[in-house]
Amino acid sequence: MDAMFLMNNLWIMIAFILVILMQGGFILLEAGSTRMKNAGHIAGKTIFTLGIASLVFWAVGYGLIYGESAGGFIGTSDFFFGDYQTMFDGVAGSVDFIFQLAFAAIALTIAFGGFAERAKLSVYILFAVLFSALVYPVVAHWIWGAGWIGELGKQDFAGSTVVHLTGAMGALAATLLLKPRIGKYNKDGSPNDLPGHNQVYTALGVLLLWVGWFGFNAGSTLEVDGAFFGYVGLTTQLGAAAGAVAALGVAWAVLGKADVPTMLNGALAGLVAITASTAFVASWAAVVIGLVAGVLVYYSMQFFEKLGIDDPIFALSVHGVAGIWGTISTGFFATPDLAAMNGGNAGLFYGGGFEQLGIQTVSVVVSGAFAFVASFIVLWVIKAIVGDLRVSEEEEITGLDMSEHGSYGYPEAALSESKEEVAPSISKDDYDPKPGVST
């Protein structure tokens, strides 16, 4: 067997494992950012929806994305994938399949960020099936399959739009339909802080995602020839680093405190933003893209909160806004050499004019709009089936660990206190978030 072929396949297999491991990052990130009464549920649902996403991707997802294209809009073949002979883009079809599967599962997990702490388990299950079959594959086909946006020369190397924006639009549709969590907003509309129960989990989640991102981005080279994956790794690292630094800096400058959750979101925003542009931009531009993402994520978090949109895991800001910025950024920063290597044209700052910028902007608007509308319809249909998307007020206060699964993620903590104490000291009518400060 050809050594290069073997190494390509081994590399993509490793990349697949890294991307699957990102689910562990999401478990820690989401559980740490929410309250302990929902921790077991969050961890558990991430694993079983990974199962659902995998089955759906095998049955229809892959075929809808990479099957024979019907007018550039959807794939129509290769359903129930089981091919061990076909070679595709220098890798075995099966290797390519599982690598792509991991991406589809990530998009779904991002969307679930908008469901956190209040959606019924049945809604998670139905949405996992429908989103994986009807929403993600369409956008992925348009851009990565033989779809119409890909044909325009759109640059989205590892999925700022395909994975992150699509997931974020699912989260937006969900959080709008589900409405804010109990206690998030006061009667006068002012927001309350509902801090996550474990900042260390959140930080470890971010670190795990950061590491996994090297599979996500560098693995998207799909080959080891020329070792271009090293350059992708470099820009990825710079984007994440700049995002963390910028977010911490802006929080410190504006709020007067070095806010840890904002900094962590900045690192993720840097990663999301560089995902599209990682193979197209110079290293200095990766730093700029990360810095802008870090600043954007801070203001975006404030913006959604002011708007009355409860975004528990900040999926809209981290994956949505940073995903949009990352996609558009290549329209400014793509270098002629890297564009020639990886597709599309040079960006505005390299004499490419507005062409690539236009393609990036249009594609992000169209893809985002489709993902939002489709997710909204899917959720509306689910609502018609299950009655209500949201658990009852009592169940939400008790926690989804108990209401949806019958056991707590932290049973000792739950048993040592009364039921009232396990539930938050917040109700719709009576909320006193700050104890008095004494001189």
Next chain:
Amino acid sequence: MSSSLDNGEKELRSYENIRQKYEKYLLEAAGDYRKQNVIHEKVITEAVQLAIEHTREEWGTPPSPFAFFVMGSAGRNEQALWSDQDHGIVFQGSDRHEQDYFLTLGIKIEGVMSRLGYPRCEGKVMASSPRWCHGINEWIEQVDRWIKDDKWSTLRHLLTLMDARVVIGSEDLLKKVKKHAFIKGKQSIYLLKRLAENAKMFQPGTNLFGQLIYERTGQFTGAIPIKNAVLFPYVHALKLLSFKRSIYETETIERMRLLSNDYSFLAHKRKLFIDMLELRSSFSKQQHSYQDVHYVPISQLSKGERKRVKEAVKEGKELLHHAKSTLWSNEEKRGR
């Protein structure tokens, strides 16, 4: 049984009436923090006298002369519409013989004041707590112990005591305790340094761009924490300087007046501080709880007021910095 219940209800109603009466006066004095403090003083005095009467009825006359003092914002005469309890007792005599009596009085005072709308101090800085109710000698011993222990919490107690002001009883008793602490301060630059470390400004008032920092979440969304971010730097700075210079006066503005000759950087600060107290007081009608008085809604401040608050924050920060750096210097007039 029924009669005692009736009496209890009547008693409660009478407290409510007193609070309502004074609350009306307090609100009428909105914007005039001095007048509000005079009213608070009357309420507290009445409450303590009532508690003394109750104790006398049950336990007889006080076994020795004593002084009831207030601390915190009451001690500094800087109370807003609502204020929590910070008080203590010092008596002539010893803990062994008389503390039980005065602790009982402290419990009564705590109860009466609570009914009159003064929330109990979460840190238990109240005459009902053995730490804040001692005979003169035990008070002095406790001050020595606080200094010897040299912990963040014990030095915090010492700083709290520096704002003590007698409301009822002999001022001499409290003066003796404070004098002892002042002497200790004169003997130890280390103590001054430790006290300075204790008086840290926890909340910045303005951000890097010079904008006022306001609450982003919670019931005070859009409000600036005027107590912690604006007033506290002045309060802490003057508390430290007064300790060094053995000033018994507790009001921040009076401390400024008395020290203005020694510390040139105090110039102009007094007016700013008074301005901020008056600004907070002007929001009295919107303040419905003890938490409310610590915040001022930024949207309701005029452009001019915002500018003044920013200036007060800036000057306060400088003041605290100067005060700390001057604390262990013998050349206070340097930099005039």
